[in-house]
Amino acid sequence: MENEIKIKINNKDYFGIKNETILQIARKNNVEIPSLCEHSDLEPKASCRLCLVSIEGRRGFFTSCSTIAEDGMVITTESDEINQLRKKNLELLFAQHIERCNVCVREVDCNLLSLARKYKVDLKKYEDRKVGYPKIKFGPSICFDSSKCIDCRNCVEMCEKQGVGFFDLESHNSFIEVIPSKDPKRDCTYCGQCIIHCPSGALSEVDSVPDVEAALEDPEQYVVFQIAPSIRTAVGEEFGMDYGKDVTGQIFAGLRQVGAKKVFDVSVAADVTTIEEANELIERIVNKKTLPMFTSCCPAWVKYVEFYYPEFIPNLTTVRSPQTILGGLTKTYFAKKENIDPKKIVVVSVMPCTAKKYEITRPELDIDGLKPIDYVLTTRELFRLFKNHKVDLESIAPEIGDTPWDEPTGAGIIYGASGGVTESAMRTAAYKLSGQKVKRLQFNCIRGMEEAKEAIIEIEDVCLKVAVVNGLGNAKKILEILKENPKAYDYIEVMACYGGCIGGGGQPIPTDKTIRTLRAQGLYNIDEIKNERLADESPTVKKLYEEFLTNKEIQHKICHTHYSQKQKENNF
Amino acid sequence: MNDIISKLKESGLTGRGGAGFPTATKWESVMAASGEAKYVICNASEGEPNVFKDGFILENYPQVLIEGIILAMETVKAKAGYIYLKYDYFDKYGPKLKELIADKSITLFRKPHEYIAGEETVICNLIEGKRMEPRQRPPFISTAGLFGCPTLMNNVETFYYVAKINKGEYKNTRFYSINGKIKNPGVYELPVDLTINQILTQTNNVPDFDFFLQVGGGAVGEILLVNEIDKPATGAASITVFDKNTTDIYKMMDELADFFLNGNCDKCVPCREGIYRIKTLLKEKNIDLDDLELLFQNLEKASFCALGKGAPTGFRGLLKVLAN
Numbered sequence: 074m075e076n077e078i079k080i081k082i083n084n085k086d087y088f089g090i091k092n093e094t095i096l097q098i099a100r101k102n103n104v105e106i107p108s109l110c111e112h113s114d115l116e117p118k119a120s121c122r123l124c125l126v127s128i129e130g131r132r133g134f135f136t137s138c139s140t141i142a143e144d145g146m147v148i149t150t151e152s153d154e155i156n157q158l159r160k161k162n163l164e165l166l167f168a169q170h171i172e173r174c175n176v177c178v179r180e181v182d183c184n185l186l187s188l189a190r191k192y193k194v195d196l197k198k199y200e201d202r203k204v205g206y207p208k209i210k211f212g213p214s215i216c217f218d219s220s221k222c223i224d225c226r227n228c229v230e231m232c233e234k235q236g237v238g239f240f241d242l243e244s245h246n247s248f249i250e251v252i253p254s255k256d257p258k259r260d261c262t263y264c265g266q267c268i269i270h271c272p273s274g275a276l277s278e279v280d281s282v283p284d285v286e287a288a289l290e291d292p293e294q295y296v297v298f299q300i301a302p303s304i305r306t307a308v309g310e311e312f313g314m315d316y317g318k319d320v321t322g323q324i325f326a327g328l329r330q331v332g333a334k335k336v337f338d339v340s341v342a343a344d345v346t347t348i349e350e351a352n353e354l355i356e357r358i359v360n361k362k363t364l365p366m367f368t369s370c371c372p373a374w375v376k377y378v379e380f381y382y383p384e385f386i387p388n389l390t391t392v393r394s395p396q397t398i399l400g401g402l403t404k405t406y407f408a409k410k411e412n413i414d415p416k417k418i419v420v421v422s423v424m425p426c427t428a429k430k431y432e433i434t435r436p437e438l439d440i441d442g443l444k445p446i447d448y449v450l451t452t453r454e455l456f457r458l459f460k461n462h463k464v465d466l467e468s469i470a471p472e473i474g475d476t477p478w479d480e481p482t483g484a485g486i487i488y489g490a491s492g493g494v495t496e497s498a499m500r501t502a503a504y505k506l507s508g509q510k511v512k513r514l515q516f517n518c519i520r521g522m523e524e525a526k527e528a529i530i531e532i533e534d535v536c537l538k539v540a541v542v543n544g545l546g547n548a549k550k551i552l553e554i555l556k557e558n559p560k561a562y563d564y565i566e567v568m569a570c571y572g573g574c575i576g577g578g579g580q581p582i583p584t585d586k587t588i589r590t591l592r593a594q595g596l597y598n599i600d601e602i603k604n605e606r607l608a609d610e611s612p613t614v615k616k617l618y619e620e621f622l623t624n625k626e627i628q629h630k631i632c633h634t635h636y637s638q639k640q641k642e643n644n645f
Numbered sequence: 646m647n648d649i650i651s652k653l654k655e656s657g658l659t660g661r662g663g664a665g666f667p668t669a670t671k672w673e674s675v676m677a678a679s680g681e682a683k684y685v686i687c688n689a690s691e692g693e694p695n696v697f698k699d700g701f702i703l704e705n706y707p708q709v710l711i712e713g714i715i716l717a718m719e720t721v722k723a724k725a726g727y728i729y730l731k732y733d734y735f736d737k738y739g740p741k742l743k744e745l746i747a748d749k750s751i752t753l754f755r756k757p758h759e760y761i762a763g764e765e766t767v768i769c770n771l772i773e774g775k776r777m778e779p780r781q782r783p784p785f786i787s788t789a790g791l792f793g794c795p796t797l798m799n800n801v802e803t804f805y806y807v808a809k810i811n812k813g814e815y816k817n818t819r820f821y822s823i824n825g826k827i828k829n830p831g832v833y834e835l836p837v838d839l840t841i842n843q844i845l846t847q848t849n850n851v852p853d854f855d856f857f858l859q860v861g862g863g864a865v866g867e868i869l870l871v872n873e874i875d876k877p878a879t880g881a882a883s884i885t886v887f888d889k890n891t892t893d894i895y896k897m898m899d900e901l902a903d904f905f906l907n908g909n910c911d912k913c914v915p916c917r918e919g920i921y922r923i924k925t926l927l928k929e930k931n932i933d934l935d936d937l938e939l940l941f942q943n944l945e946k947a948s949f950c951a952l953g954k955g956a957p958t959g960f961r962g963l964l965k966v967l968a969n
Contacts, residue, residue, distance in 0.1 A: 119781055120913045122947045134946055139781045154946075161943045165918035199922055224917065242776065247903070247921075249911040 078144035083151070095137035095148055096124055106150050107159060107188050109166070109272040110225035111138040113585045114571065115234075120225055121272075122162050123188065126150045134158065160192040168199035170273055171206075171220040178453065179274035181460075182582065185223075209253060211239075211643050213279055213434055214263035214427040221275035222251055228267035228276060235569070236549035237262055237377070239643075253645055260380050260641045264373035264545065264569040265427030265451075265578015278427045278579060281448045282457050288419045288448070289332040296419045298328045299337040299399050299478070303425045303489025303574035304452045306595030310581045311456035312466045316588050317595030322471020324423075324455075327464040329472065338474050339422070340481030342399035343488040343497070344608035345617070346370060349392040349632045350494075351501040351608075354564060358535065363387045365540075365555070365562040368494050370394040372432035373569035373578075375636065377545055382552050383638035388565075391633040395488065396422045396429060397438055399478060400445030401631045406621045407477065419447045423455045425489070425577030428569065437634055451579025477613055483600030484608045490593035491543040491573030492526065495566040499539070501608050503532040524571065525551070527562070543568045543576075647676075649720055649811055656810045661819060662688055662800030663861060663880040668807070671797065674787040675721045678795035682724035685717045686772075686791065686798040689730045690756045690763030694863025694904065696883040698820035699801035700731075701832035703738045706805060711745045713804030716811055718751075721797050726751040729768050732758060760864060760908025761952055765790075765798050767910070778910050779950040821878060823848060825858065825886035841874040841884060855889040857966050864904055865955035868962020870969060894963050898927050901959050909952055915943045916953035923960065 076091040082104050089098035094117065099106050108124040111117060117139035125134040129147035134155065137148075149155070167189065174180060189196060206220035229240040229251055239261045241254045253261070268276045288294045305321040314320065325336040354366050369375050369389045378385050393401070400420045408415040422429065426449075432438075433446040450458065459466065473479060484500055487493035526541040540562045542548050548567045555561055570576045572589035575596065605611055622628045653669035660666045675683060687710070691699040702710060718726050728742060728751060735755040742753060754772055756762050762771060766780035769791045790796025799807070802820055809815040819837050824830040827850040835844060841860060845851045859866040861880025878884055887897075902924035911917040919940045926937055941957035948954045 117781065118912075119949060122914050122949070125947055157939070158943055158947045161919075161939055162914045162947060165914050165922065165943075168922065169918055199925075202918075202921065223914075224911065226912075247906040248917070 078142060080142050080144070080146040080148060082148045089142050093142055095126060095135075095140050095142045095146070098142050099137060099150070104150065106137050107191070108138055109184060109188075109223065110227060112227055112270050112272075115227055115230050115270065118225060118227070118230075121166070121223070123159050125155055125158055127152065127155065156192060159188075160194055163189055163192055163194045164198040166223050167194060167196045169202045170223050170275075171201050171203055172196060173221070177221075177274045178277040178280075179582070183274065185273060209645060210279060211253065211261040212263055212431050214430045215261065215265060215268065216277050216279050217253070218275050218277075219251070221273050223273045223275070224251065225272060226251060227270040227272065231266045231270045234546045235262070235264060235266055235544065236381075236546040237264075240267070253643060255645070257641050260376075260639070261643050262373040262376045262380070262545065262569065263428035263431045263578075266570060268427065268578050269576075269580065269582050269584045278451045278454060279430060280454065281430070281450055282454050282461070285421050285448050285450060285458065286461070288421070293417060294419045295334050295413055295417050296332065296421060297335045297337065297403055298333045298421045298423060299339045299396065299403070300324055300328075300423045301396065301425055301489065301574065302340045302343060302481075302486050302493075302596065303577065303580075303592065304423055304455065305599075306489075306592045307425065307575065307580050308452050308455055309466060310588075311453070314467060315591075317591035317593075317598075319595050319599055320466050320471075321599075322473065323466040323469050325474050326469045326472040327459050327466060330464050330469070331458060331462045333421075335475040337399060337403065337478035338481050338485075339395045339399050340485030340488065341478045341611065341613055342395040342402065343370075343485035343494075344482050344611045344614045345398050345402075345622075345632060346392050346395045346488075347484055347494075347497040347501050347608035348614065348618075349628070350390050350498050351505060353390050353392060354498065354502055355505060358563070364560075365538075365565050366390050368566045369636075370488070370494060371428070371568050371570075371574075372426070373428035374545065374548060374567045376428065376431065376639065377548065377569065379636055379639040380641075381549075385552060385555070386636045386638065389636055391635060393438065393632055393634050394429075394432065395485075396424065396449075397432065397445050397634075398632055400433075401438075401440045402617070402621075403478070404443050404445060405440060405631065406617070410477075415441075415443055420445065421448045421450060422446045423450050423452070425452050425574045425580045426570075427451060427578045429579070435634075440630065452577075452581055453579060456581070477616075480611070480613055482608055482611045482614075483603035483606035485611070486599045486603070487596050489574045489596050491568050491571075491575075492541045492566065493573065493596070494568075495539055495541050495564065497608055498564070499530055499532075499537075500606070502537075503530075504607060504609060506532045506535055537563045539563065540565045542566065543573050544571050545569045647720065649716060649807075650676075652810050653807065656806075656815055656817075658803065658806055658810060658815075660800055661802035661806070661881070663693070663865075665879070668799065668803055671787065671799070672717070672720060674785075675795050675797040678788045680789075680794040682792070682794045683721050684791040684794055684796045685714060685721060685723040685726040686765075686768060686796060687714050687726070687728045687801060687804055688763065688765065688768065688798055689728055689734055689801045690768070691731050691734070691801070692756075692760045692763035692908070693861075693865070693881055693883070695824055695859070695866070695885040696822050696862050696881045697824075698822045698832045698882070700734055701820060701822075702801050702805050703730075703734055703742075707738065707741055707745055709808045710801060710805050711742070711749075711751075712811075713806070713808035714751060715749060716807060717797055717799070717804065721795070723797070724750070724794075727754050727772060727791075728752075729754045729756055729772070731756050759910070760904065761910040761950075764950060764952060766950075768798070769796065778912050779952075819882055821848075822881075822883040823850060823885075825884075826854075826856070826888050827852065827886050838877060840876055841869070841878050844878060844884065845874075845886075850886070852886055852888075856886050857889050857892075858887060859883075859885045859959070859962070863959075864901070864908070865952075865958050867958055868966060870966065889966065894967050895927065898960055898963050899924065901963070902927065905952070905956050913947075913949035913953065915947045916949070916956065919944050919953075920956060
């Protein structure tokens with residue numbers, strides 16, 4: 074191969090591709106080189122200095138994350154000298170990072186701590202520098218414990234990549250430190266991408282596990298769990314299972330074990346979202362209303378529009394997100410059917426997302442004075458809840474979900490991957506516009522991990538220009554295109570996180586491109602074998618529209634919402 | 646071969662900012678590099694304490710400096726030039742420089758206070774409006790510098806001598822900043838190959854007390870004892886004389902630590918955390934010299950940029966003074 078290079082690492086030959094870094098080649102071949110600040114989504118920072126290696130014929134040491142491998146290079150990754158440097162830098166990192174391992178979100182998978190063990194680091198070699206550093210909350214979603222921050226600045230770069238830029242660097246007592254921005258024009262969208270790119274546990278979700286556990290222990294409360302599409306192929310990772318493994322049944326079983334009265338699948342409500350969205354899209358096209366229509370099931374994206382681009386608020390579909398629709402249905406339709414006082418129902422939503430914690434606080438979503446959702450747990454929090462209750466997903470026997478919200482279509486499942494919402498909506502729109510089931514149920518053109526995809530989808534005599542975007546920074550580019558050319562697209566799906574919800578800010582750490590691809594594939598595999606792959610085919614949803622969502626008024630109350638321009642919410 | 650390049654080669658001119666890289670080689674690599682545009686930057690950041698010869702040139706010979714910059718821009722076919730000035734130089738000499746630049750495409754840029762802001766890749770970042778952080782090298786700025794384009798960056802004194810060489814007026818001299826506990830402080834233009842001892846003698850600055858001195862800048866300059874000064878002044882060629890009996894070495898080390906602590910970019914662990922620990926270690930009654938040595942080595946071997954790599958020099962020198 075023309076681009077192939079051969080290098081030697083620790084006296085063994087390895088092959089790589091031109092322009093790959095030493096670390097990339099080492100990782101692919103399972104050669105262990107320690108690193109903290111490196112993340113494949115980001116530019117190499119080379120700031121933690123742990124991945125230093127030596128190269129034959131060159132003076133000094135080189136960070137393998139930032140050094141491009143060259144054909145014939147002879148590399149050594151371990152020596153007394155290298156190990157001494159790594160040990161010293163770990164000592165220095167621990168001298169700034171305040172360890173609170175027993176209450177840390179990274180308790181079980183802390184790279185920092187395992188490196189300390191490997192290099193026999195005295196954690197108390199120096200006095201902690203960051204004593205008294207503040208713990209800050211970004212809305213109801215994200216917690217930044219600055220005393221744990223190791224200043225790698227991954228969060229700063231990630232947030233800039235998202236087009237948000239909520240982190241600033243500010244000089245403070247001779248140190249340039251990461252702080253939330255004081256700029257009134259910049260605010261957190263709660264996407265949580267900072268969390269999954271933070272190596273030190275300084276960033277985490279606001280912990281809702283104690284609240285949920287308290288509700289579970291309260292005999293007066295009727296606790297219902299509902300799980301998002303994308304968590305079913307991700308949470309298994311926390312138990313050491315393969316990436317992308319579908320553990321839907323195990324999650325249901327585990328939730329019953331922790332005391333859930335009912336376990337529901339949010340994917341069912343995704344089918345409702347799809348039907349409502351397709352209707353709205355057709356209505357906008359027919360009545361020549363505001364286009365393009367934007368999806369709104371990603372709360373970080375909604376906040377981004379409301380804060381950064383309020384002029385585009387009319388473009389957001391008024392359809393509520395699947396979790397909100399399902400919570401609303403549970404406290405109305407389900408409560409009435411089962412004869413339960415809706416005030417006693419506690420709906421816990423398990424989401425791949427930290428922005429969902431923000432979404433549930435929106436007062437405009439209340440139904441008859443009740444919040445559709447009471448608590449949101451991230452995928453990571455679900456793992457902690459399971460661990461607290463000794464639930465092991467690997468050994469537990471799978472169970473099915475509870476009626477009526479147990480059987481989604483394939484369309485509802487693929488919501489969890491970027492392009493999934495569009496594909497579901499297009500399946501339904503094609504069905505409605507043509508009046509018949511279309512043969513082509515898969516829209517491969519909008520699948521995959523590319524950050525911006527576009528397609529022209531022809532349905533009968535309607536030609537839809539569709540864009541599918543993941544990553545808020547890419548959404549920003551699309552909005553700028555629309556400012557120039559408002560007719561560039563008819564329908565735009567935006568997910569704030571790379572790869573969509575399967576790469577969400579609440580998903581297991583690590584998350585990277587390879588892992589996102591496998592989680593998405595897991596969802597598409599479920600869709601593939603479903604009999605019903607069209608939202609409208611769902612027997613549950615059909616029944617729902619026949620029995621409950623029978624008129625515009627009730628459909629609007631349960632399934633629609635409105636948006637408003639947002640002022641900065643996080644001032645420090 | 647290009648006329649000025651052969652003249653530069655013949656003169657043997659090396660960079661006067663401190664690193665001493667052969668000027669002709671640097672120019673040739675920018676000429677050979679391909680890019681949409683090319684840029685020339687005059688580094689007038691003069692961030693080392695006790696170095697003030699660039700200020701002297703800006704004060705006295707700004708016309709010659711501009712000639713040198715324009716010659717460089719013509720030679721490498723630069724789209725534009727920048728003069729990156731230390732904050733007080735910008736305020737003091739800016740108006741005169743603007744007058745001399747007239748309609749030429751040269752922009753003045755005011756440097757922030759931090760020491761790291763004088764590092765060449767940081768300069769590129771700052772002019773581009775980016776963060777005050779050094780960049781990974783390679784690529785070197787001669788191939789991908791300002792706005793990702795081939796960039797030629799030289800120090801004020803280097804450009805001054807380029808103009809002199811072009812006019813055939815170069816006589817193998819350089820500018821020495823001399824200060825400290827001496828009779829005749831100032832900037833002196835003297836031959837490049839004089840020893841420190843000869844410089845002190847010729848400028849009538851030989852102390853009549855036991856002394857030590859720092860050569861090449863107050864931050865990364867080498868500390869020399871009386872018996873070590875029969876060699877040329879290196880780096881940015883400054884000489885600062887200290888009284889060995891009355892100088893508080895611990896205070897000097899503390900100030901040096903503060904200088905780096907405030908002047909670095911805090912990007913990499915050895916520099917951000919290491920210097921802080923050096924400062925705290927030096928405050929202790931019984932200094933842990935073994936750990937200090939490990940911190941120095943970590944800086945020298947594992948830092949991201951030259952600032953961190955050079956940071957231990959002064960401390961090592963001052964510890965040497967203490968030991969003698």
